[in-house]
Amino acid sequence: MLPLIISTLVFLIGVAIIYWLHNQYHLDIIVEPVPSTTLRAKGAAPLISVCIPARNEERNIGRCVEAVLAQDYPNFEVIVLDDRSTDATPGVLRDFAVQNDRLKVLQGADLPAGWAGKPHALHQTTKVARGEWLCFIDADTFLVPQALSATYAKAVETRADMLTLMTFQILGSFWEKAVMPLVMTALSVGFSPRKVNDPSTRDAIANGQFIFIKRTVYGAIGGHERVKDQIVEDKAISEQVKWNGYRLVVADGMQVASTRMYTSLPEMWEGWTKNIYLGLSDHPSMLLLGAFGATLAVLAALALPAWPLLGLTWLLNGGGWQAAAVMAESALLWAYLLRVRAGVAQKMKISGWWALSTPLGAGVFAAMMLTSAWKVLSGQGVTWKGRVYSKK
Numbered sequence: 001m002l003p004l005i006i007s008t009l010v011f012l013i014g015v016a017i018i019y020w021l022h023n024q025y026h027l028d029i030i031v032e033p034v035p036s037t038t039l040r041a042k043g044a045a046p047l048i049s050v051c052i053p054a055r056n057e058e059r060n061i062g063r064c065v066e067a068v069l070a071q072d073y074p075n076f077e078v079i080v081l082d083d084r085s086t087d088a089t090p091g092v093l094r095d096f097a098v099q100n101d102r103l104k105v106l107q108g109a110d111l112p113a114g115w116a117g118k119p120h121a122l123h124q125t126t127k128v129a130r131g132e133w134l135c136f137i138d139a140d141t142f143l144v145p146q147a148l149s150a151t152y153a154k155a156v157e158t159r160a161d162m163l164t165l166m167t168f169q170i171l172g173s174f175w176e177k178a179v180m181p182l183v184m185t186a187l188s189v190g191f192s193p194r195k196v197n198d199p200s201t202r203d204a205i206a207n208g209q210f211i212f213i214k215r216t217v218y219g220a221i222g223g224h225e226r227v228k229d230q231i232v233e234d235k236a237i238s239e240q241v242k243w244n245g246y247r248l249v250v251a252d253g254m255q256v257a258s259t260r261m262y263t264s265l266p267e268m269w270e271g272w273t274k275n276i277y278l279g280l281s282d283h284p285s286m287l288l289l290g291a292f293g294a295t296l297a298v299l300a301a302l303a304l305p306a307w308p309l310l311g312l313t314w315l316l317n318g319g320g321w322q323a324a325a326v327m328a329e330s331a332l333l334w335a336y337l338l339r340v341r342a343g344v345a346q347k348m349k350i351s352g353w354w355a356l357s358t359p360l361g362a363g364v365f366a367a368m369m370l371t372s373a374w375k376v377l378s379g380q381g382v383t384w385k386g387r388v389y390s391k392k
């Protein structure tokens with residue numbers, strides 16, 4: 001009877017955890033494509049400065065800049081800072097600059113002491129930006145033609161001083177499809193959009209892939225100079241905005257912006273271990289929670305496939321109805337998990353069959369989390385795009 005009792009407890013706890021993990025992400029504010037004619041009719045089209053930092057982005061920068069230049073918004077400028085790239089990025093930017101006078105390409109200065117790379121790059125772009133609104137986007141983020149029009153319209157509608165979009169994540173390779181859906185689910189547990197959008201709370205977060213902020217507010221909080229040493233500069237900026245009494249809004253921007261973060265397992269490993277490391281370094285409680293969650297993920301990745309096999313082995317060795325009950329519970333939990341994960345996969349526009357890779361994806365994500373935790377505890381740093389960051 002003991003194995004059945006244990007199985008039943010695991011089943012009930014498993015159902016509760018799966019339900020909780022997949023019901024934490026509520027993006028109530030949605031940015032949908034809005035044609036610029038709507039803005040023209042209202043007579044509202046202030047200058048928007050789109051600022052893009054680019055360091056060794058030869059793979060993405062052409063598509064990114066081309067999409068920004070194709071915006072239907074009638075009044076914008078594009079400023080790209082080549083942050084000391086050593087690949088073909090400068091040549092790609094030169095070609096675009098020759099063809100379009102909306103684009104201004106800046107050559108990044110050496111990184112001063114006390115500054116992190118991305119804050120310094122964006123700080124330089126804002127020095128020449130003329131817009132009433134600043135739009136910071138990453139070089140691996142791609143906009144639909146109505147993105148600026150839609151974002152400005154939503155910012156006005158919600159009375160936002162800063163609006164950040166959660167972009168659609170493009171998944172191409174095997175490892176992206178196996179791991180990224182698990183990563184995005186884990187991230188959704190880390191913050192509540194409803195709390196971020198509630199002015200009465202201190203919860204603040206932003207997605208650095210797309211940030212839209214009033215120039216006056218940016219100046220009032222001290223801009224990127226205020227957070228110059230912060231690697232997770234998007235969250236730091238969002239905290240300065242909200243904690244100083246301005247309106248911060250996080251919205252679903254998946255219809256107007258998409259991002260291709262990584263294309264291979266090595267890129268994903270380097271990128272996410274860096275992100276997790278830098279995000280947890282200053283938050284010991286979150287570090288412990290993350291490590292605990294990673295341990296549970298490893299156990300789940302190992303136990304879930306073994307559970308029905310153990311039940312079958314017990315049944316074949318005379319376990320009777322109790323063994324059959326264990327098998328039924330494992331099958332029901334598996335069915336529930338796969339159904340939920342298939343829904344996540346379909347929202348990310350990949351086949352629901354990728355739900356079957358959940359144990360593998362959970363194992364890889366757990367390994368990234370534990371590696372990051374070890375780097376924090378041991379005092380090791382991380383390397384990103386040729387720069388070493390350490391919390392020593």
